[in-house]
Amino acid sequence: MSEYYLFHDSSKCIGCLSCEVHCKENKRLPVGPRLCRVMTVGPKMVGGLPKVDFIFMPCFHCERPWCVAACPTGAMQKRAEDGIVFVNEELCVGCKACMRACPWGVPQWNPETGKAVKCDYCKDRVDKGLEPACVAKCVTKCLHFGRPEQMVDSRRERHAKAMAAVGWEVTLRQPTAPASKPRKPPVRKQAE
Amino acid sequence: MAQESTCPVREIRQEVASALAQESIKEPRARMRAEKLLVLLEDIAQGRAGSEHLADLKAVARSLTERQDAHGADLGQRILSLLESQGEIFQSHILTRNCASGACDMLAPAPCQMACPSGIDVPSYVALIGQGRYQEAVNLIRQDNPFPWVCGLVCTHPCEFVCVRGQVDSPVAIKELKAFAAEKALSEGRYLNPPKEPATGHMVCVVGAGPAGLTAAYFLALKGHKVTVIEALPMAGGMMMVGIPRFRLPREVIDREVAFIEELGVEFRFNTRLGVEVTLQSLRKEGFEAFFIAVGAHASHRLAVPGEDLPQVLDAVRFLRDVAMGARKRPGERVLVVGGGNVAIDAARTLVRLGCREVTLLYRRSRSEMPANVEEVRQAEEEGVRLVFLTIPVEVMGEKGRVVGLRCLRARLSEPDARGRRRPVPIEGSDHIMAADAVVTAIGQRVLTEGLEHLDLRWSSWDTIVADTITAGAGREGIFAGGDVVLGPATVVEAIGAGKRAAEGIDRFLKGLPQPTMPAVPVRRARLEPWEMAASLKMDLKRCEMPLLGPERRRITFQQVELGLGEEQARREAHRCLRCDICKRCGRCVVVCRDRMEIDALKLGYVGQPGESPTDFRMTSERCILCGACAANCPTGAMQMEDRGEERLLILGGTILQRERLERCQGCGDYLGPSRYLDFVRKRTSGLAQAFAGRLLCEKCARRATAESKSGMSVPQG
Ligand code: SF4
Ligand code: SF4
Numbered sequence: 002m003s004e005y006y007l008f009h010d011s012s013k014c015i016g017c018l019s020c021e022v023h024c025k026e027n028k029r030l031p032v033g034p035r036l037c038r039v040m041t042v043g044p045k046m047v048g049g050l051p052k053v054d055f056i057f058m059p060c061f062h063c064e065r066p067w068c069v070a071a072c073p074t075g076a077m078q079k080r081a082e083d084g085i086v087f088v089n090e091e092l093c094v095g096c097k098a099c100m101r102a103c104p105w106g107v108p109q110w111n112p113e114t115g116k117a118v119k120c121d122y123c124k125d126r127v128d129k130g131l132e133p134a135c136v137a138k139c140v141t142k143c144l145h146f147g148r149p150e151q152m153v154d155s156r157r158e159r160h161a162k163a164m165a166a167v168g169w170e171v172t173l174r175q176p177t178a179p180a181s182k183p184r185k186p187p188v189r190k191q192a193e
Numbered sequence: 194m195a196q197e198s199t200c201p202v203r204e205i206r207q208e209v210a211s212a213l214a215q216e217s218i219k220e221p222r223a224r225m226r227a228e229k230l231l232v233l234l235e236d237i238a239q240g241r242a243g244s245e246h247l248a249d250l251k252a253v254a255r256s257l258t259e260r261q262d263a264h265g266a267d268l269g270q271r272i273l274s275l276l277e278s279q280g281e282i283f284q285s286h287i288l289t290r291n292c293a294s295g296a297c298d299m300l301a302p303a304p305c306q307m308a309c310p311s312g313i314d315v316p317s318y319v320a321l322i323g324q325g326r327y328q329e330a331v332n333l334i335r336q337d338n339p340f341p342w343v344c345g346l347v348c349t350h351p352c353e354f355v356c357v358r359g360q361v362d363s364p365v366a367i368k369e370l371k372a373f374a375a376e377k378a379l380s381e382g383r384y385l386n387p388p389k390e391p392a393t394g395h396m397v398c399v400v401g402a403g404p405a406g407l408t409a410a411y412f413l414a415l416k417g418h419k420v421t422v423i424e425a426l427p428m429a430g431g432m433m434m435v436g437i438p439r440f441r442l443p444r445e446v447i448d449r450e451v452a453f454i455e456e457l458g459v460e461f462r463f464n465t466r467l468g469v470e471v472t473l474q475s476l477r478k479e480g481f482e483a484f485f486i487a488v489g490a491h492a493s494h495r496l497a498v499p500g501e502d503l504p505q506v507l508d509a510v511r512f513l514r515d516v517a518m519g520a521r522k523r524p525g526e527r528v529l530v531v532g533g534g535n536v537a538i539d540a541a542r543t544l545v546r547l548g549c550r551e552v553t554l555l556y557r558r559s560r561s562e563m564p565a566n567v568e569e570v571r572q573a574e575e576e577g578v579r580l581v582f583l584t585i586p587v588e589v590m591g592e593k594g595r596v597v598g599l600r601c602l603r604a605r606l607s608e609p610d611a612r613g614r615r616r617p618v619p620i621e622g623s624d625h626i627m628a629a630d631a632v633v634t635a636i637g638q639r640v641l642t643e644g645l646e647h648l649d650l651r652w653s654s655w656d657t658i659v660a661d662t663i664t665a666g667a668g669r670e671g672i673f674a675g676g677d678v679v680l681g682p683a684t685v686v687e688a689i690g691a692g693k694r695a696a697e698g699i700d701r702f703l704k705g706l707p708q709p710t711m712p713a714v715p716v717r718r719a720r721l722e723p724w725e726m727a728a729s730l731k732m733d734l735k736r737c738e739m740p741l742l743g744p745e746r747r748r749i750t751f752q753q754v755e756l757g758l759g760e761e762q763a764r765r766e767a768h769r770c771l772r773c774d775i776c777k778r779c780g781r782c783v784v785v786c787r788d789r790m791e792i793d794a795l796k797l798g799y800v801g802q803p804g805e806s807p808t809d810f811r812m813t814s815e816r817c818i819l820c821g822a823c824a825a826n827c828p829t830g831a832m833q834m835e836d837r838g839e840e841r842l843l844i845l846g847g848t849i850l851q852r853e854r855l856e857r858c859q860g861c862g863d864y865l866g867p868s869r870y871l872d873f874v875r876k877r878t879s880g881l882a883q884a885f886a887g888r889l890l891c892e893k894c895a896r897r898a899t900a901e902s903k904s905g906m907s908v909p910q911g
């Protein structure tokens with residue numbers, strides 16, 4: 002876990018994807034990579050009404066990151082001072098080991114540079130005292146960024162729960178049958 | 194590693210790119226223009242630019258100078274002045290799609306093409322032959338050289354000396370493939386002239402129907418000019434016809450290819466010498482506006498030893514010409530040939546065929562210094578020519594006005610001089626006499642200057658005309674010169690190259706266009722898909738053996754020695770090519786795999802320093818995990834990783850280096866990667882917790898599973 006938290010109040014989120022758009026804009030990314038994702042979960046009937054959940058998924062900046070361990074060139078690093086996990090593009094050779102290693106599918110492929118790219122909490126902005134691009138432009142203000150000590154109690158609790166769900170429950174989940182039969186894979190011309 | 198010299202296109206492109214990346218151009222409209230400049234420059238650097246690009250570039254750069262942005266304006270200004278000073282290089286990138294410096298990755302030229310004096314796009318025509326597209330191969334060759342068949346038989350193939358495949362085993366048989374394609378296309382009636390441009394009304398006179406003159410005539414006729422060739426001999430072909438013996442180059446081959454030039458409307462006047470039957474003045478009066486002087490080097494150097502004037506001392510050029518014109522008398526039973534070049538070998542082999550009992554070739558240096566083609570020396574020996582090295586003739590011995598022998602000295606080689614040449618040094622007291630009835634001298638040729646004096650041109654001290662190396666202009670209005678008369682005795686393909694350059698210079702002269710100041714860069718004619726094959730086959734393909742007429746038969750007839758490749762043989766040979774027009778041999782793939790991934794799967798000695806390590810395409814499959822890092826870092830797209838059906842493949846210029854079955858996502862069944870790759874990642878992360886209880890999930894499924902568990906609901910598939 003990094004020194005920061007990025008909290009998403011999913012009850013306020015309307016799934017407008019402003020965060021994704023601004024993330025890409027800020028990093029000048031081509032078609033393809035999506036560093037943060039808003040996943041739509043549902044719809045599910047709750048009290049006779051259909052309900053969807055929007056789950057915001059940035060990088061978790063793991064305590065012991067899989068991606069850093071997997072990277073053979075030392076391009077994927079964890080900042081000592083604040084725990085932000087980021088790619089040094091100069092060192093990346095594009096072997097995609099980080100993409101394969103991350104259990105949450107976070108690192109992405111930038112076809113333009115032939116290198117991996119991932120959420121780094123917009124460390125350049127953070128270093129200037131700004132918020133990450135996604136947070137800055139969130140329309141409903143459901144994204145919050147900061148140091149945990151600045152968090153109000155209720156939020157801290159929700160955040161802890163969310164992190165627990167990811168870091169704990171998911172890791173220990175028992176193998177289950179595939180959600181569906183393996184589909185016939187689409188024909189791909191090129192390993193992108 | 195290929196030399197990384199500088200190229201203004203690449204440099205300015207990188208500068209614009211970094212200005213944009215570092216956001217040093219602030220004003221939004223200036224930024225937009227800089228972005229447009231980058232697109233234009235990238236097009237030029239990748240061979241996608243058209244005729245409008247240069248003008249666009251100039252216009253955008255100019256408008257950038259007018260923006261209120263200091264950095265942008267400065268950049269625009271520098272592009273403008275670069276176009277002013279080095280515009281030709283930009284133009285050449287667009288027209289030739291070849292970056293002579295090799296700095297523009299996608300336009301790095303193949304060494305074979307750069308070595309060819311006529312600039313043929315070798316890898317492309319070799320690839321076409323590999324695909325069985327022979328007619329297209331011939332058309333492609335003839336865009337640069339109107340004599341594919343002649344060159345296919347007698348070219349000295351400088352291309353093969355630099356062929357990169359030679360660093361793996363032996364060079365691609367580039368010359369033989371050319372002959373095969375030409376013969377095949379001709380025999381199928383599909384050897385055709387390209388369309389001519391509309392007539393311009395300009396008249397050009399070419400002096401000399403040798404390879405230089407005929408080539409110029411060909412290209413000038415294609416440009417729509419009216420060309421007349423005057424020739425002293427009664428037939429076309431020049432030295433190809435009278436200097437090269439028929440057993441190497443049958444007359445029909447020359448006649449067929451000359452006929453195509455005639456078909457373009459080129460007129461021939463035989464038995465016509467400049468300065469005798471016609472003069473510059475008389476030709477100008479006929480309406481000729483431009484002249485191309487392309488006479489051959491038909492005179493021989495003399496031995497300068499006593500006894501040389503005896504009637505049985507012949508000069509090889511005259512001797513070969515007489516035989517070519519029908520004389521079949523042998524000069525003696527025992528004949529000594531003096532010299533070590535191709536002319537000496539040709540003379541010796543001709544003497545054998547005329548029935549001389551003993552033919553001995555004397556050379557001053559040793560075998561490794563012989564300038565003659567190794568193949569031909571070997572064939573001469575098979576035919577019974579005896580070679581004697583380190584021997585210097587000092588006197589022709591005569592009795593009663595007849596040659597009876599040659600007094601010679603033995604020699605040893607000196608230490609190499611500054612230029613690396615080892616001189617023969619006579620050994621005191623090693624006099625000996627070699628018995629002979631005739632001596633043929635082949636120690637070099639020169640141009641006969643008679644008849645050319647009235648042109649009033651500048652001559653060098655070697656009796657050659659001083660002409661511009663780029664335009665062939667000889668210093669007087671409308672007069673151009675090339676081939677032997679400028680270069681001294683040259684090879685057929687050098688003469689062809691000279692003819693091609695001259696045609697360009699003459700065409701520009703006639704049209705009043707400015708002349709280039711930079712030597713022409715050969716044109717890349719295509720970028721063809723490489724032929725796909727397994728690494729083991731690519732390695733196993735050995736250079737083809739040209740089938741030859743048996744030495745017994747060779748000794749008694751002038752029949753062609755080389756019998757030509759078969760179709761299967763030719764196509765296999767073509768598949769040996771490493772496609773250096775695509776892979777620039779920068780070695781980045783090797784470095785990434787070895788030093789960065791620390792896998793060291795690529796054994797590609799030919800992309801490194803010569804002789805550094807051997808090449809073995811087959812060894813990649815032992816270690817390669819198909820991570821794709823090499824392909825991601827290849828600047829030219831020569832290295833490709835591709836998923837195909839159930840497999841992932843790594844392919845270098847068509848050579849399949851590695852292929853492995855893909856594992857699937859346990860969630861959706863999508864392909865993930867080969868197990869070697871997954872193991873590599875697993876091993877590196879083995880100290881960490883297992884996610885999803887070790888289930889193998891693709892990125893999409895992993896994200897979905899995470900989101901579901903955060904929300905406690907399930908995400909619909911799709
Ligand atoms: S990319 Fe994945 S493994 Fe790496 S820190 Fe982020 S969540 Fe953890
Ligand atoms: S391998 Fe092919 S492209 Fe490379 S130098 Fe030889 S013929 Fe030319």
Ligand code: SF4
Nearest residue numbers: 786817818820821823
């Ligand atoms: S794909 Fe194979 S050859 Fe290329 S870098 Fe990876 S391991 Fe090396």
Ligand code: SF4
Nearest residue numbers: 776777779780782827
């Ligand atoms: S295949 Fe290797 S040597 Fe060839 S261009 Fe690509 S990176 Fe360079």
